[in-house]
Amino acid sequence: MASSASTSADTLLIIAQPDLNQRLGLWLDHLGDERRLADKTLVAYERDIRQFLRFLTDHLGGAPAVKDLADLRPADFRAYMARRRQGGAQSRSLARGLAGIRSFLSFLERRGEVNAAASSAVRPPRQGKSLPKPVSAPEAMDLISGDLALESEPWIETRNAAVMTLLYGCGLRISEALSLTVAQAPTPDARTLRIKGKGGKERLVPLLPAVGEAVSTYLKLCPHPLSGSDPLFVGVRGGPLSPRIVQKAMEKLRSAMGLPKSATPHALRHSFATHLLAGGGDLRTIQELLGHASLSSTQIYTEIDSTRLLEAYDKAHPRHRG
Template sequence: MSTAASASDQLLVIARPDLNQRLTQWLDHLGEERRLADKTLVAYERDVRQFLRFLTDHLGGAPGVADLADLKPSDFRAFMARRRQSGAQSRSLARGLAGIRSFLGFLERRGEVNAAASSAVRPPRQGKSLPKPVSASDAMEIVSSDLALEAEPWVEARNAAVLTLLYGCGLRISEALSLTASQAPEPESRTLKIRGKGGKERIVPLLPAVGQAVATYLKLCPHAVSGNGPLFVGVRGGPLNPRLVQRAMEKMRSALGLPASATPHALRHSFASHLLAGGGDLRTIQELLGHASLSSTQIYTEIDSARLLDAYDRAHPRHRS
C-alpha cells in the first residue's frame, strides 16, 4: 500500500467521500509528481487531518469539498487559535498552515475551491534559530578516525568516512547514507553526484581527504560492498541506520567535551559557515548545499556577522576598559 493510500485511509472518518478522494489524489501528486519524501508526506497528511478534525467539530459534521469552498479567513484563524491553545508552537502552526494551503491550492487548480481565504491568514511569526556550526578545529577532530571510540576499527573508519562526507561536502546525513557502493568516491575523484531533497541532483567537489576516508573504510570493512548496494553498512552488513551515526557523534561529544549542538547535521552547517568565512560566495554555497532558495543560505551570513561582533566585543580596547 502506498504512503498516500495509507494516509487517506486514516482520513475516512473525518472527511466525506468526495473530499477523501481528493486527499488521496493530492498525496499521490505530492509523492509521485513532486517526489516529496515520505516524512514530508506524513507531516502534510497529519496537518490536514488535524484541520479536518477541527472542521468536523467547527461545522458540526465531516466536511466535503463544498464545505472547503465556503471557508472564510475567520475559520482558519479559529483553527490556529485552537492549535495554539493545545500547546502548538509557532513553527508547527506555520508548517500546518503550509500543508493546508498546499491541499487547497491543489483543489483550486482543479477549479473546485477558492484558496484566497487561507492565503489571507498570516502564519505566526517565528523567532530565528541560527544553525550552530562547530569550530574548524573541532570539526577536524570529529572526522578523525584516531579517537578509538569503537571496538571495531572498521566501524571507527566507517563513522569517520560518513562524517567526513558531511563536513567535506556539506551533505545531509540522508544523502551520505543513500550513496551506493558504485558511487563511492576514490582518493583521486574530484566530484560527486548527489541526489538531494525532491530528487534534485547536484554536483559537489571532493577533497582528497574525503575519498581517502572512504577508501580506508572500504579496505577495513568485513562485508561485501558492491554495485547498487549501500556504501555504508552496519555490523550485520545491512544499510547503515542514521541513528548509529548520531550515537557515534554523541560519543565524540563526550570524548571531546563538545556541546549538545554538535550533531551530524552541525557538520553541514560548519561546511557552509567555514566556506563563507573563507571568502566563498552565497550563490556557490547555495548550489553546494542544494538549497532551493537563496534565503535558506543567507542565514549563514548572520552566523558570520554574529561571530565578527563577538570577536569585536572581546578584542576592542574600549570594550575591555
C-alpha cells in the first residue's frame, strides 16, 4: 500500500505497510514532543528513515511492515550502508542515517515490537578527523584592525573590532566574549582577564595592551550609557549583542578580504592557539588558556602545525620543486 510523507517538500515517496507508517508517525511525535528535537533535526531523521524504508522495499521485494524490521539481520544494514555509499553518501551522512535508524528501532523495541540488536551490531563508518581552519597571522591582524569601514557607524566598527580582538588576542569563545559585563571590561593597563567558560569553570587569561585599547575605544564611541553589570557589548538598540551579529560582521569582513567561509569568529580562537603553538607555546599552557578540560582537545592544534609545515616544505624545498 502506498503512502507519502508530508512534513517537507523533499520527503521521499515510500511504499510501506500502514502499521509501519503509523509507527513512524508515533516515533516522530515522540522526538518532537518529548525529546524536544529541533524541526530541522526531525526532518533529517525522517528523511533518513524513509531512505532506509525505500531501500527495504527494493531489498525485500515488497512494502515493508513492522514484522519485516523485526527480522532484519546485520547483513541487511550493511547492504543499506553499501548502497548509500555507492550513491555518493559521505561517512558523516551515513553515520547520521544509522543513528536515526537505531533510534527508530529502539523506539519500537521499547514497545516490544522488534529487537534492535541487529542494527547495534553494525559499526558506523569512520569519519575523517576535521581539523580546525585558522586564519594566518596577517589575516587575523587585518580582521581585528577595524580599518575596513564596512559598517554604517564608527562605533559599530569599533565594537566589532573589540570583539574580534578578544577572540584572537585571548582565545575566547564568542559566548565568553559576549558574556562580559562593563565591570569586567579589560583596560589597557590590565594584565589578566577572568573568564567563566564551559561548565562554569573559571580561568585567567593574559591580556595584551591592544585588547584593552580596542575595548576602551569602543566604550568611548558607544552611544548607549553602560555601567556595572550591563553587557559590555551591545547591539544597535542597546540590548545584549547577539552572536549572529558578530557572525554577520565576520561574513562582511571575509568577503571584503577574499577569505574562505572557514574564516569565522571561532576561527580566530583557533588562530590564537595555532599561532601560540607555532611561536613555541607548550600544549599544557595553551590548554589552560583555551579552557579545555582535556589535553586531547588541544592536541589537535599540533596536527594543524604539522600539516602547515609539510605544505611549506612541499612548496619551498628545492628538490621537491624539481
